Amino acid sequence: MSATLDVAAIKAEFPLLQREVNDHPIVYLDSGATSQKPQSVLDAMDRYYAEINANIHRGAYLIAERATTAVEKSRVALARFLGAPSAEEVVFTKNATEAINLVAHSWGRTNLVEGDVILLTALEHHANIVPWQQLATERGLDIRWIPVDGDGRLDLADLDVLLDDVKLLAVTAASNVTGTLPPVRHLADAAHAVGATVLVDASQWVPHLPTDVTAWDADFVAVTGHKMCGPTGIGALWGRLELLDAMPPFLGGGSMIQNVTFEGFTPADVPARFEAGTQPIAEIVGWDAAIDFLEGLGMEAVAAHERDLTAYALRTLTERFGDDLFIHGPSTVEERGGTLSLAYRNIHPHDLSQVLDQHGVCVRAGHHCAKPLMKVLGVNATARASLYLYNDEADVDALADAMADAGDFFAL
Amino acid sequence: MAGLEDLYREIILDHYRSPRNRGELEVPPATMAEGFNPLCGDEIRVYLEVDDGVISDVRIGGQGCSISQSSASMMSTAVIGKSIDGARDVLRQFKEMMSIHEHGLDGDNGDPAGDATADQPGGSGLGDLEALRGVVKFPVRIKCATLGWNTFDQALTESSCE
Numbered sequence: 146m147s148a149t150l151d152v153a154a155i156k157a158e159f160p161l162l163q164r165e166v167n168d169h170p171i172v173y174l175d176s177g178a179t180s181q182k183p184q185s186v187l188d189a190m191d192r193y194y195a196e197i198n199a200n201i202h203r204g205a206y207l208i209a210e211r212a213t214t215a216v217e218k219s220r221v222a223l224a225r226f227l228g229a230p231s232a233e234e235v236v237f238t239k240n241a242t243e244a245i246n247l248v249a250h251s252w253g254r255t256n257l258v259e260g261d262v263i264l265l266t267a268l269e270h271h272a273n274i275v276p277w278q279q280l281a282t283e284r285g286l287d288i289r290w291i292p293v294d295g296d297g298r299l300d301l302a303d304l305d306v307l308l309d310d311v312k313l314l315a316v317t318a319a320s321n322v323t324g325t326l327p328p329v330r331h332l333a334d335a336a337h338a339v340g341a342t343v344l345v346d347a348s349q350w351v352p353h354l355p356t357d358v359t360a361w362d363a364d365f366v367a368v369t370g371h372k373m374c375g376p377t378g379i380g381a382l383w384g385r386l387e388l389l390d391a392m393p394p395f396l397g398g399g400s401m402i403q404n405v406t407f408e409g410f411t412p413a414d415v416p417a418r419f420e421a422g423t424q425p426i427a428e429i430v431g432w433d434a435a436i437d438f439l440e441g442l443g444m445e446a447v448a449a450h451e452r453d454l455t456a457y458a459l460r461t462l463t464e465r466f467g468d469d470l471f472i473h474g475p476s477t478v479e480e481r482g483g484t485l486s487l488a489y490r491n492i493h494p495h496d497l498s499q500v501l502d503q504h505g506v507c508v509r510a511g512h513h514c515a516k517p518l519m520k521v522l523g524v525n526a527t528a529r530a531s532l533y534l535y536n537d538e539a540d541v542d543a544l545a546d547a548m549a550d551a552g553d554f555f556a557l
Numbered sequence: 558m559a560g561l562e563d564l565y566r567e568i569i570l571d572h573y574r575s576p577r578n579r580g581e582l583e584v585p586p587a588t589m590a591e592g593f594n595p596l597c598g599d600e601i602r603v604y605l606e607v608d609d610g611v612i613s614d615v616r617i618g619g620q621g622c623s624i625s626q627s628s629a630s631m632m633s634t635a636v637i638g639k640s641i642d643g644a645r646d647v648l649r650q651f652k653e654m655m656s657i658h659e660h661g662l663d664g665d666n667g668d669p670a671g672d673a674t675a676d677q678p679g680g681s682g683l684g685d686l687e688a689l690r691g692v693v694k695f696p697v698r699i700k701c702a703t704l705g706w707n708t709f710d711q712a713l714t715e716s717s718c719e
Contacts, residue, residue, distance in 0.1 A: 493621065493623060495597055495599075495621075495622035495624070495698070499698070500561060510597060511598055512597065512598035525597075525621075554565070
């Protein structure tokens, strides 16, 4: 039991964590894919639909005003949660993927020309690779990669050389495969020194650790709601106001204009400029409730709990399985989050996760949308257990027991 | 509840532990097709040699889970020596067996295939391949079981184009 969070009380707030799977209490270890949602988030979304459902920024009637206020309150909450200087700098998107695509289409097409270089890291999720590859193909850009060593750490020995002619650095704040926490501020400083813009994919950071976009000195930060106790279908882009102000719209349509004539249109100010069409209002409201939930726990406490639990998991699994188990990524909790990619004996991750499922233990098997990184790690797939604020030592023990059973089952 | 023994029949584990016809063939004369499961990263290579309309050799390369590896291994033993038409017939029967559309998928703890179909005496003529019928109860794994077969299908098509 962690001294930092009352995990039993927290678990009780998540309806899904009360259920059984295959006759076992569920042990949910796939929060890296999506987190579970507390009752308060579900209630907030229900209340929105039951009491104030109306389109925003349109009607001059009570419930429309309430709905508008709820959306703008969520924007303010998210800005505060991210350490953003102003809520105007927060643009709602469908998810982090759309946030990155927004930057690629709008900022990228405006600012990058043939021969410019985009610097990525080998840790990136496909969401922070493919939009840049699309743009590179379209505009004749070069993509360069910061390599990763065998322990999942960025190899920064040649950073100065790699940064030559770089106009954009796009880096994850936390790997969804190895749990690696790259030195974002150090990278941002180095990139800014050569005049490059810095985008941080914070999808796997924001749910777990206190976030301060100004401490990173980032220019753009992409986040998603569903990994931080919020609903699916809602994410956000934070960007420095002067950058957003100078960017053309991404999607065209309703809400993103100041004026439309037969001849053309004038785009709205940010953030409305980037929020075309009716937004997922219930999801924005639900995200606000998720932020409220996390702020109630305190992100310092969440981070401390996860650090302790990750240390427990690393220690327990290593002691129990010895050489039969390889855990990808850095071996110390100072350099990593609670995302544990496991290579266990010769059991294929799909088979391992299938046996774990029989014990009610949910882990993800596959390439985790990070195929370039998997190539570096020398595997096609891993079984990934990812820890979150509602997990405890008993969950780790259940994982270990189920792994032992899988070992017996597949004894080759 | 569908248990592990429904999925991991002994014969499947046997093909996984001792895969048959693993390796490569020289291309040409053989043809080779590659298959990927984009969800899990599994990849498979099927080498196919056809002599006079008869499948004279099949070799399997690549890596994957027990289901994809054993299914490909069992596929190779099932089609070697068959005419192209005969192999296509097995392919069709296998794909029918793997089709989830014939079975209800209600309920997340359900038993979509139903024990009646799982234990049905081998009326389909698929022989050992019947052991893979249990995969249908685990819909996520169907793509694993069909990966080698779809890749074989691709190799057949490529070889008949030449």
